[in-house]
Amino acid sequence: MALVDSDKQIVPNLGKGEHGAGSRGVVSAALSDQTKADIGLRLDQGHDIRDIAQALEIPERQIRSWLYHSPEAEEARTACVAAGLGEGLNKITDAPDGLELAKGREIVNYWKWIGERLVRKHYGQEAAIQVNVLTGDQAQLRIRQLEQELGIVGDGAGPAI
Helix, strand or coil, X not given: CEEECCCCCEEECCCCECCECCCCCXXXXXXXXXXXXXXXHHHHCCCCHHHHHHHHCXXXXXXXXXXXXCXXXXXXXXXXXXXXXXXXXXXXXXXXXXXXXXXXXXHHHHHHHHHHHHCHHHHXXXXXXXXXXXXXXXXXXXXXXXXXXXXXXXXXXXXXX
């Protein structure tokens, strides 16, 4: 089931939250500008969302909702993804054994996946689309070339049907 956050946007219910087992509560209050700035600063400093929510005494879900859906939170989203990637890279660098190395790789893969979706501008894959428009004589020439390649006999005016 989905929830509606304070900005009237639908957010997925992630199961057991701070409102109890399987709670389907709705985030009620909007974040103040000062709180948003504080969240962004703490994310830049590498703090975890869970820790920020506890320190500011606001629901973690409210922070995530703002972070994921608000256009003004792009810098904070970028900082959050960068911190997650940094955590994974540190875990890889400091890995004493193969298990810790694998955990670090999984953390990096997780944050890459999140980054592709939340901060597409910085972490998303660019789709290359090429469109060739042939007109008049160019189109006729290309049709004849394709007919020859495919072994289709035509009258030269177009494809034989």
